[in-house]
Amino acid sequence: MKQSGLFVVFLLLCFDRRSSGSHPKPSCRYPPSQWCRSLEIAIECRVQKQCMEVNATGPNKSVPPVSVTLYYESLCPACRVFISQQLFPTWTILHDIMTVTLVPYGNAKELPSANSPFTCQHGEPECRGNMIEACIIHLTGHSAFQIIHCMESAADVLNAVQPCLQLYAPSVSWSTVDSCVKGGLGNQLMRDNAAMTRALNPAHTHVPWVTFNGEYTEENEDKAMSSLFHLVCQLYKGVKPPACTGAPVRLNRGFC
Known part of the structure; x- marks a missing residue:
């Protein structure tokens, strides 16, 4: 699974907010840039829900990069x-x-x-x-x-x-x-x-x-x-991602 650069920033902000409250910062062996690289890493770093959400809205896999x-x-x-x-x-x-x-x-x-x-x-x-x-x-x-x-x-x-x-x-x-x-x-x-x-x-x-x-x-x-x-x-031959079109990207912060 892949994640956007914006999503990495979002995750960092999200867990920074958690660390200031009652929820401890997740411990995992991987830097944020790799959290959504695989399901196993996402589970270990406790971000599988966020990674699955981003992966579902990713580019069309049938269009070659x-x-x-x-x-x-x-x-x-x-x-x-x-x-x-x-x-x-x-x-x-x-x-x-x-x-x-x-x-x-x-x-x-x-x-x-x-x-x-x-x-x-x-x-x-x-x-x-x-x-x-x-x-x-x-x-x-x-x-x-x-x-x-x-x-x-x-x-x-x-x-x-x-x-x-x-x-x-x-x-x-x-x-x-x-x-x-x-x-x-x-x-x-x-x-x-x-x-x-x-x-x-x-x-x-x-x-x-x-x-x-x-x-x-x-x-x-x-x-x-x-x-x-x-x-x-x-x-790129597929549908342009928001970063290419300049469209605003809305991030759901409900699970922070």
Whole structure:
């Protein structure tokens, strides 16, 4: 089950009000952004009624979401701005009608050396950042985008890894990610990303490089850089959600 960004805010307000009264704040292992991810989590966090209500008013499941794929580099300034100012805010509000795939590789190159199999545009730290993010995507699933946004919007991407991981995926230890980076899995994930990047048609000439439903056009790229939110609303083929139309959203606070 999925929830809107507004619903997360609503839940936070709701339980904040509960904590000030006679009802204790619910204890669960998951952050609010994941409360409606599954029925099991909703039950554990005591929000199943609210999640079911939101799910019932969600978008038509028969209409495919807009597929957004970002080819990027972990230390590319333009990529970091796009992730923090366009992609993540848009996904936060419109994740019911869009999916995001992250491919950290960009302008990197594969080398024949076994000790240093990749070279990156912004040096060795970027190669490490790319591989860390590839491992995080592989290991943390639903939380990956939140972790990577946390890293990319921080002052220092690499120093932010462990606190961002602890914040959004506390069940995944840093040692697990570090083992992926230092072992064969990390190299394989980067080779996979290299293959995906080489397969782009037309071939990428810069990053960030964004495709929509598997296709790239300069027109869509220009729109994405200026207002990704409006572009996703435009490309979605189903009934537009209230966020796209500007219609007011009424939240039932009766169960607080």
